[in-house]
Amino acid sequence: MSRRIVASPTSWLIWGAVAFFLINLAGVIASVVVNSFGERWFDTWLPSGWTTQWYATAWTEFGLLNVMVVTLEVAVLVVGISVLVGVPASYVLARRSFPGRRLVYLLFLLPILMPPITYGIPLATVLYKYGFAGHLTGVVLANLVPSIPFVILTMTPFIEQIDPAIERAARMCGAKTWQIFARILAPLLVPGILAASILVLVRTVGMFELTFLTAGPDSQTLVVALYYSMSAAGIRAQQSVDAMAVLYTASMLVLLVIALRFVNPTQLVARVKEDPD
Amino acid sequence: MTGFDELRLDGVRRRFGGQDALAGLSLTIRRGEFIALLGPSGCGKSTALNCLAGLLPLSEGSIWQDGARLDTLPPEKRGFGMVFQSYALFPHLSVRKNIAFGLQMRRLPRDEVRRRTDQALSLVRLEEHAKKLPGQLSGGQQQRVAIARAVVLEPSLVLMDEPLSNLDAKLRLEMRTEIRRLHQTLGLTTVYVTHDQEEALSLADRLVVLRDGRVEQIGTPEDLHERPANRHVADFMGYRNLLPMKVKAVHGPVVAVEGSGLTLEGTAVGPLSPGDDVVAGIRPEDLHEGGSGVPVTVEVVEYQGRELAVEARTQSGDAVHLRAATRPAPGDQITVTAAPARVLVFPS
Amino acid sequence: MTRTQTRLAVRHRLAERGVDRQLWLLVPGLACVLALFVYPFAYGIGLSFQPAEGGVFGAYRAFFADAYQRDTIATTLSLSLPAAILNVAASVPIAYRMRGRFRGKRLLTTVLVVPITLGTVLTAEGLLNYLGPAGWFNRLLFFVDEPIRLTNNYWGVFFSLVITGFPFAFLLILSYLSGIDPTLERAAATLGAGRRQRFQRITLPLLAPGLATTFCLTFVLAFSVFPSAVLVGDPAGTTRVISIAAYHAAYEVYDYSLGSAIAVVMGVVELLVVAIVLGLRSLLYTGSTGGKG
Numbered sequence: 001m002s003r004r005i006v007a008s009p010t011s012w013l014i015w016g017a018v019a020f021f022l023i024n025l026a027g028v029i030a031s032v033v034v035n036s037f038g039e040r041w042f043d044t045w046l047p048s049g050w051t052t053q054w055y056a057t058a059w060t061e062f063g064l065l066n067v068m069v070v071t072l073e074v075a076v077l078v079v080g081i082s083v084l085v086g087v088p089a090s091y092v093l094a095r096r097s098f099p100g101r102r103l104v105y106l107l108f109l110l111p112i113l114m115p116p117i118t119y120g121i122p123l124a125t126v127l128y129k130y131g132f133a134g135h136l137t138g139v140v141l142a143n144l145v146p147s148i149p150f151v152i153l154t155m156t157p158f159i160e161q162i163d164p165a166i167e168r169a170a171r172m173c174g175a176k177t178w179q180i181f182a183r184i185l186a187p188l189l190v191p192g193i194l195a196a197s198i199l200v201l202v203r204t205v206g207m208f209e210l211t212f213l214t215a216g217p218d219s220q221t222l223v224v225a226l227y228y229s230m231s232a233a234g235i236r237a238q239q240s241v242d243a244m245a246v247l248y249t250a251s252m253l254v255l256l257v258i259a260l261r262f263v264n265p266t267q268l269v270a271r272v273k274e275d276p277d
Numbered sequence: 278m279t280g281f282d283e284l285r286l287d288g289v290r291r292r293f294g295g296q297d298a299l300a301g302l303s304l305t306i307r308r309g310e311f312i313a314l315l316g317p318s319g320c321g322k323s324t325a326l327n328c329l330a331g332l333l334p335l336s337e338g339s340i341w342q343d344g345a346r347l348d349t350l351p352p353e354k355r356g357f358g359m360v361f362q363s364y365a366l367f368p369h370l371s372v373r374k375n376i377a378f379g380l381q382m383r384r385l386p387r388d389e390v391r392r393r394t395d396q397a398l399s400l401v402r403l404e405e406h407a408k409k410l411p412g413q414l415s416g417g418q419q420q421r422v423a424i425a426r427a428v429v430l431e432p433s434l435v436l437m438d439e440p441l442s443n444l445d446a447k448l449r450l451e452m453r454t455e456i457r458r459l460h461q462t463l464g465l466t467t468v469y470v471t472h473d474q475e476e477a478l479s480l481a482d483r484l485v486v487l488r489d490g491r492v493e494q495i496g497t498p499e500d501l502h503e504r505p506a507n508r509h510v511a512d513f514m515g516y517r518n519l520l521p522m523k524v525k526a527v528h529g530p531v532v533a534v535e536g537s538g539l540t541l542e543g544t545a546v547g548p549l550s551p552g553d554d555v556v557a558g559i560r561p562e563d564l565h566e567g568g569s570g571v572p573v574t575v576e577v578v579e580y581q582g583r584e585l586a587v588e589a590r591t592q593s594g595d596a597v598h599l600r601a602a603t604r605p606a607p608g609d610q611i612t613v614t615a616a617p618a619r620v621l622v623f624p625s
Numbered sequence: 626m627t628r629t630q631t632r633l634a635v636r637h638r639l640a641e642r643g644v645d646r647q648l649w650l651l652v653p654g655l656a657c658v659l660a661l662f663v664y665p666f667a668y669g670i671g672l673s674f675q676p677a678e679g680g681v682f683g684a685y686r687a688f689f690a691d692a693y694q695r696d697t698i699a700t701t702l703s704l705s706l707p708a709a710i711l712n713v714a715a716s717v718p719i720a721y722r723m724r725g726r727f728r729g730k731r732l733l734t735t736v737l738v739v740p741i742t743l744g745t746v747l748t749a750e751g752l753l754n755y756l757g758p759a760g761w762f763n764r765l766l767f768f769v770d771e772p773i774r775l776t777n778n779y780w781g782v783f784f785s786l787v788i789t790g791f792p793f794a795f796l797l798i799l800s801y802l803s804g805i806d807p808t809l810e811r812a813a814a815t816l817g818a819g820r821r822q823r824f825q826r827i828t829l830p831l832l833a834p835g836l837a838t839t840f841c842l843t844f845v846l847a848f849s850v851f852p853s854a855v856l857v858g859d860p861a862g863t864t865r866v867i868s869i870a871a872y873h874a875a876y877e878v879y880d881y882s883l884g885s886a887i888a889v890v891m892g893v894v895e896l897l898v899v900a901i902v903l904g905l906r907s908l909l910y911t912g913s914t915g916g917k918g
Contacts, residue, residue: 085653088654169366209851209852
């Protein structure tokens with residue numbers, strides 16, 4: 001493929017803007033990473049020495065092991081439940097037309113279209129009222145609200161890719177509905193389910209507002225613990241907050257790299273435009 | 278093979294959003310028959326097939342198999358096999374597993390599954406491809422897998438939904454013969470949907486011509502080819518010249534007609550009287566050049582192997598199609614005639 | 626007619642309209658959304674009409690009468706609208722350049738997507754470090770006498786919104802652009818359309834619905850700005866956004882009625898913007914883009 005070597009001025013402008021964004025982004029990230037490994041860093045280009053002690057401090061001071069376990073528990077539960085509930089619903093919405101389909105679709109879209117705080121506050125109030133909030137159950141329930149619609153949206157293009165005649169063929173071969181799901185659809189949907197799971201995982205680990213509103217002291221996920229440690233600045237060394245932030249980002253990055261192996265980002269949301277109005 | 282003696286469709290009707298996709302199809306299928314449902318796209322032929330398969334619920338009417346009601350059964354309990362236009366092979370299963378799928382659904386013992394799958398594989402000559410995935414096969418091979426998957430269950434009825442439409446012309450001819458051969462050697466009963474009249478005529482024992490959800494004619498290939506019931510069936514059976522005319526005189530079955538710049542004698546289909554508006558149907562191969570016929574002007578000449586297809590215009594400006602043995606030049610004046618027995622006159 | 630026949634007939638009629646047993650698959654999902662979204666929301670709306678004092682509309686009156694509270698709407702919009710517009714506007718030309726195949730595309734996409742993993746806190750920390758008075762950015766600007774103040778004010782939050790929002794907008798727009806059949810542009814080229822004309826007359830109109838959706842989703846993301854407004858902003862002053870007000874009312878003052886009322890106002894304002902954008906979108910072409918999408 002041949003390309004022009006001399007780019008037009010607009011090209012330069014655009015790539016320049018990208019470069020500017022990336023350089024500053026690198027600066028933002030690097031400053032945190034450097035700080036988390038630095039000893040003392042005042043008015044100089046780099047810290048005066050290097051150390052890993054902040055990671056040890058962060059690990060013990062913030063009880064990171066516990067936080068990590070909670071984060072994992074929440075994430076796995078949310079992913080599992082939202083896939084179990086979302087995939088069948090997504091199948092029906094992608095394949096069938098029935099009275100009220102648009103209304104149902106809108107209902108599933110609304111939680112994604114609303115800022116989490118707007119429904120998070122009343123949701124947390126209700127969860128506290130019934131005694132769910134303040135521990136793991138509440139956090140999981142709250143995180144299901146955006147996750148189920150997200151699974152539905154992610155799965156729709158995957159389901160639409162499957163020729164409906166394949167299900168009819170299975171039926172003509174004598175397969176019952178559950179057999180079609182177990183033997184034909186489930187294997188074909190594995191890539192989609194993996195994609196949806198990892199994306200929900202990333203979202204849940206990164207979801208601040210809902211977890212913040214419903215978590216108790218023992219059910220904080222990593223983001224929320226981070227927020228608390230940072231807003232209580234002054235008590236803790238800033239470097240150990242940075243160390244924790246680096247840990248968080250590193251784990252998210254791993255998840256994202258895995259996710260990108262399964263999902264082509266350019267195909268991700270090809271279907272959001274379907275029915276939102 | 279378990280089978281029926283007779284499968285009866287009784288006023289089968291299917292509506293979509295208040296519109297009739299299929300309006301009252303009544304048909305009796307006898308064991309061992311090859312029936313083709315023929316019609317242009319949107320005529321209701323696929324709807325009919327899906328109703329028969331049980332993939333679409335009926336809006337009205339019923340289906341009976343030797344006196345037992347069938348239309349209330351789900352598709353997996355009817356014991357029919359189906360071949361889809363898109364083949365609908367399970368992309369994650371090998372050829373062997375695709376074919377064995379239905380046998381496994383029936384919970385047959387393992388060695389029987391193996392034996393019958395092997396049989397089906399050799400029947401469609403795909404033994405050496407048994408381990409491949411459908412995506413690794415050519416279109417024709419995929420088609421054969423789809424057929425093997427449908428017939429391995431020894432179904433009482435095989436339904437085929439335009440199975441050859443995704444193949445190229447040469448393969449289509451080969452597979453056509455293959456399908457007819459399988460039908461005969463396995464003693465199948467087949468219902469075959471197509472929009473290709475040549476395919477339908479060459480394969481079927483009986484044809485059902487559908488248009489706008491209604492049955493236009495049911496008959497043997499010869500019936501339809503020689504005696505189309507109306508101008509629509511004629512149109513579908515290759516009567517490319519369908520010319521609006523007026524009846525001049527009626528002499529028993531022979532009528533004299535005039536119009537579109539032509540004067541002809543033809544055979545009446547249905548009662549006609551002088552002054553009626555009619556449509557005269559003539560196949561291009563029955564419209565001959567020469568003699569003391571009507572003058573027309575040649576416009577387009579296409580080479581078609583043994584003969585030439587000619588489009589010409591009558592003096593009134595209507596287009597007529599005919600065959601010629603020698604190549605006329607565009608702009609030439611020629612005369613055309615047709616034998617009265619070969620001109621069908623339909624009421625319009 | 627016997628009962629079984631009647632039942633069969635009813636089932637047929639329902640099946641014809643697309644209602645059959647398969648729809649049960651929707652039930653768990655619907656139940657979750659109803660119990661965890663619709664019910665709490667309705668409950669919140671109910672709560673917002675039952676303040677401790679001031680009658681049915683007391684909580685709303687309290688919000689709109691107090692300039693300190695009322696202004697949070699304007700503050701939020703002045704942050705989220707420019708951020709969303711910038712994110713979408715910058716994504717279009719970049720994604721447009723990147724829609725073809727070229728070496729290193731996957732790497733570049735991945736790098737542009739990295740900020741999604743950063744999370745608000747690392748972004749906030751990074752911005753404080755990097756843009757702070759002694760940070761690298763101000764060091765590079767050694768020729769300026771006073772360090773430029775870019776954190777703990779409007780700009781800190783704005784940058785944070787761009788860093789988290791841009792990758793998201795970029796990904797979406799890239800996905801919409803790759804859904805447009807490239808032969809359409811080639812066809813336009815054979816008809817004599819230049820680069821600019823091809824973009825303006827072919828690609829842009831086909832992209833418009835996707836742009837509207839992307840804008841809405843990016844806007845929602847920016848509109849709910851909460852942690853960054855606290856951490857890199859000026860949460861008591863210039864970046865006191867509406868979500869801070871709602872959180873403050875509900876969980877620091879424990880006035881659930883006012884908190885719910887603010888959440889409702891927030892939802893209404895947000896849906897209003899979304900409705901306007903989608904309304905504009907419906908005036909444009911909404912059919913297929915000729916591609917796989």
